[in-house]
Amino acid sequence: MKNILILITFLFSINSFSQEVTLLYVNSAWNKSNRYKHLKSLNNVKILEANYDDQPVKFKNQIKSVPAIILFDKNKKPKRIWQGGLSMKLIVDPKEIQQAIKNIYNQ
Numbered sequence: 001m002k003n004i005l006i007l008i009t010f011l012f013s014i015n016s017f018s019q020e021v022t023l024l025y026v027n028s029a030w031n032k033s034n035r036y037k038h039l040k041s042l043n044n045v046k047i048l049e050a051n052y053d054d055q056p057v058k059f060k061n062q063i064k065s066v067p068a069i070i071l072f073d074k075n076k077k078p079k080r081i082w083q084g085g086l087s088m089k090l091i092v093d094p095k096e097i098q099q100a101i102k103n104i105y106n107q
Helices: 002-016 029-034 057-062 094-105
Strands: 020-029 046-051 070-073 079-084
Touching: 020 029, 070 094, 079 094
Parallel strands: 020 046
Antiparallel strands: 020 070, 070 079
């Protein structure tokens, strides 16, 4: 419970004074070989990373597989989630994520 509170506090405190779109990247230490390699190519988004293994059960139950990317709008509401699935790899074109970010800013 402590870790989820820290994560939530961190997420909201960093962005409480700004109206940025936020991307939360979640992966597990045992799955680091399948890290999504395109995070740094994404623009106009605040990227936060969380270790799945350190999260409480309630948070883990919401993530079906790692790695996962959760995209939050300017009001901190989740808008889109991409998950690794059975392959334990994120197979998503970074252009798709970038377009989702752009769509949030254009709302």
